[in-house]
Amino acid sequence: MSSIASVGTAGVSPCRRLDALFAELSELTGQRNAIDGRIVEIVAEVERDELWGATGARSIPALVAWKTGVSPANAETIAAVAHRIEEFPRCTQGLREGRVSLDQVGVIAQRAAEGSDEHYAQLIEVATVSQLRTAIKLEPRPEPDRRGPQPSITKTSDPNFDFWRITLPHAESAVFQAALQSHRDALITEWTHDRDTSSGEPDQHPPMPTNVDAFLRLVQTGWDGEVQRRPYGQRTTVVVHLDINQQIGALHLGPLLCDAERQYLTCDATCEVWFERDGQPIGAGRTTRTINRRLRRALEHRDQTCAVPGCAATRGLHAHHIVHWEDGGPTELANLVLVCPYHHRLHHRGIITITGPASHLVVTDSDGQQLHPASLARAPKKPPPAVQPCKGPTGERAQWWWYQPFQPQAPPTTN
Helix, strand or coil: CCHHHHHCCCCCCHHHHHHHHHHHHHHHHHHHHHHHHHHHHHHHHHHHCCCHHHHCCCCHHHHHHHHHCCCHHHHHHHHHHHHCCCCCHHHHHHHHCCCCCHHHHHHHHHHCCCCCHHHHHHHCCCCCHHHHHHHHHCCCCCCCCCCCCCCEEEEEECCCCEEEEEECCHHHHHHHHHHHHHHHHHHHHHHHHHHHHCCCCHHHCCCCCCHHHHHHHHHHHHHHHHHHHCCCCCCCCCCEEEECCCCEEEECCCCECCHHHHHHHHCCCEEEEEEEECCEEEEEEEEEECCCHHHHHHHHHHHCCCCCCCCCCCCCCEEEECCCHHHCCCCCHHHEEEECHHHHHHHHCCCCEEECCHHHCEEECCCCCECCCCCCCCCCCCCCCCCCCCCCCCCCCCCCCCCCCCCCCCCCCCC
C-alpha cells in the first residue's frame, strides 16, 4: 500500500499524491524489471544446457508460458531475450538492474541486427517501445531476393472476403488449370441438364457455374476422396506388418521397427488380419480399426485438447492407448486419451510417461516428476530485489531527423 494511502488523502494536493504514487510506481517497476531479468537468466540457462527437453514442452516459449502463466506473446518475448542474452549484454544488464523493461529489451532482441548492443544500450533507457521499433525499422536491410517469385500460396483478408493468391510454375499451373476446367465443364453440364428438365421460370434457375464453383468442387472432390480412403485418419497411411505373438513389427518392404516405433504406429491404426499356416499367408480377414468412429468422437468430446499439461494442441490429435493394446489394454474410453503427435512420440520414446486410468491421468517427465497444468507462481519468500527506482523513458517526442540508425558491419570479403 502506498504511503499516501496509509496516512489518508485528506488535505493532500493532487500533485503531491501523484508524486508519491509515481515514486512508488517507479520503485515497483524497477523491482519488476529486475525480476524479469532474473527470469530471463533462468530461461537462458535452461535453453543453453538443453534442460527443457526433459519437460515434454514443445519449445522454450511453450515452457515459459506453461510454467509462468504468462500469455504466449509475453513468453515469446522472454524466450527471445534469453536466446540472445549473450549478444546484448549491455541491454540485458540494464534489465537486471531494473533500469529498462522486458518489453524494451524484447523489441531489440526480436528485431535488432547482430552487433548493435552498444548502439541500443544508449537509446533504450530514454526511448519507448514504439520509438525503439521505429529506430530498428530505420536500420538498413539486406538487398531483397532478386530471384523472382517462388511457388507459394498466400492469404489476406478484409471484413468481408478472404483473398487467396496462388503462384505456380507453368507446368503445375497447366495441371491446375486443366483440373479446374474439367470440374467447370462438369458443373455446366449438370446446370444445363437441370435447366432443360426444369419446369420453373427462367429467372428462378441458378446462375451459370463460375470458376469459383469449379475450384470449390475441386477441393471438395479431393477432400471426399481422402475421407473415403481414411475416414478417421489424421495422418498419411503407413503399412506395418506386425507379428502379435512375437511382438515384432516391420514396415512394408522395409526394415524392422523398434518397440517405440512399432507401438507409436499401431496405437491408433487400421488393422487387417491375415491367416497363416507354417509361416505362409493363406487368407485375409476383414479390415477393422482399433478405434472406431463413435469411440473417437466420444474421446474428442471428453478430452478436446492434448492431455499433456502445458500443451493446448487441438488439431491432429492421436488416440493413445494408456495400456497398449498389444499388452492387453482394452480399446475403451477409460484406457484412451488424446495426445498431440509431438507428445505421442515423446511418450513412446520414454521421455514422458502417461499412466491412467484416463479419469486420473498422471504424466511424468524422464526423471519421474509429475507434470502439472498450473504455473509455478507462488507467494515470494525472498525480499524484492534491491535496485534503483525505474523512471522509465523520457516520453519526449522523437526527432528522427537527427537520429543515426545502426549500420551493420559489411561481411568480410574473400579477395
